[in-house]
Amino acid sequence: MKLLKLVFIGVFFHLASVATATTIGYVTNQGSNSVSVLDLDNFQTIDEIKVGLKPAGIVVSPDKTRVYVTNPESKSVSVIDTATNQLVQNLNVGDGPLAIEISPDGLFVYVADWYRHIISVIDTAETKIVNTIKVGHSPAGIVADPLGKVIYVSNRDDNTVMIVDLKSGTPQTTIPVGKAPFGMALSVQRKQLYVANVQDGSVSIIDLQKKKVIVTVKVGLFPYAISYLLKADQLFVTNQRDNTVSVIDLKNYNTVKTIDVGEYPEGIDKHPSEAYVYVANWFDGTISVIDTATLEVSKSIKAGEGTRAYGNFIISK
């Protein structure tokens, strides 16, 4: 009887915690040197955190306690505590930080340096740089493999993607892709990596076992960043100069819809349930909310000036 009661209580709390989980978006505002905190369940801004200068890239930690932001203009990374939504540290990282990613265990943050052609590895426990890895020219995107052994880096000025071995700290494979590769996304299920090629308006689909591009899909003008949806088996791609998002069906590798969003869409990320995709529109300072069932914009949320949110910027807690 007692046990039953405990089980009931357990189930109740479990349900309650599911029902009350809030989804929060952390959005870099390049023009206001801040990060907007958005309540995505109620479609409103609830806080604004001052960070470094001209923040662009962003990543949330797997345990949801930290947010890391790159500040290209102040050459630093800002660390935000998500419990208090306060800035806890600024770490100088050097010349051109833009793309940022975190290891699956949360122990390391990777920052791509646009000018020095390196990836800086930050130990998150001590918040200091413990290693640098030489990659190609102007690294623009990083994705960490969930197994934790490698990261994938797009080199914008080399038109390549590198598979970087983390143990040895060296690139082990270089894969030619389209022109000016930038944002990327990964599918573990499909063993594929997706790369937005800014200057030729396409997405390269890399087979990670063959380690080469197997399909190239045409999208809009200046594709910038990609989100992968497991349930729908689709890619959502922001087209910066088309003010659209291309939806690619991965069964046939064709575009099933082109959705009008705000101006200069850049960062893109999904709700953990995959019911919504969120797009940061740089020119408008807004977030477009795409309903993934209807493939239409259902809401627009005002954030700060020059929203970029380049990276993973959504957590549910």
Next chain:
Amino acid sequence: MKKSVIFILFGLFLLPAITSAHGPTRQKVVKEIEINAEPDKVWGIISDFCSIKNWLPPVTECESDGTNNPDIIRTLTLENGEKLREQLLKHKPEKMMYQYMIDEANVKAVPVSSYGSSISVKSNESGGSIITWKSGFYRGYMNNNPPPELNDEAAVNAISAIYDAGLATIKKLAEQ
């Protein structure tokens, strides 16, 4: 006394950080002008991609294949002899707008890189028009620590001045 000394020292410490800190940051310019003429008339002045030679003062020549098809190139010659190639991306008469980009940067013509722009005409409440001309771009010098003539401010100032001059001329032509 002590406090003010500390403040001054602190200020001096910050100074070099401020002057040397630069990264690749996209800039934007949006300019609008109200015109006392119907949208059709205003659109007629600007709709042709090469019409820019009629309404942008520093442009002395514009060469293109004469169409407004997507992807065509216009080559502008400026008063100072510099040339600039721009590519038409979209031309939508039904929306009275077109979008284009600089095909190959020439910082001697305009101190910007990776410049994309659109211009559009809409009607205003009093039966006239509003033209909106806007763009996103980077400064002319894409590495760190740009010379002053190729920094963010120079890029924004140059584009702002071009837009002001162009819009004022369009207004004058439309209201004649």
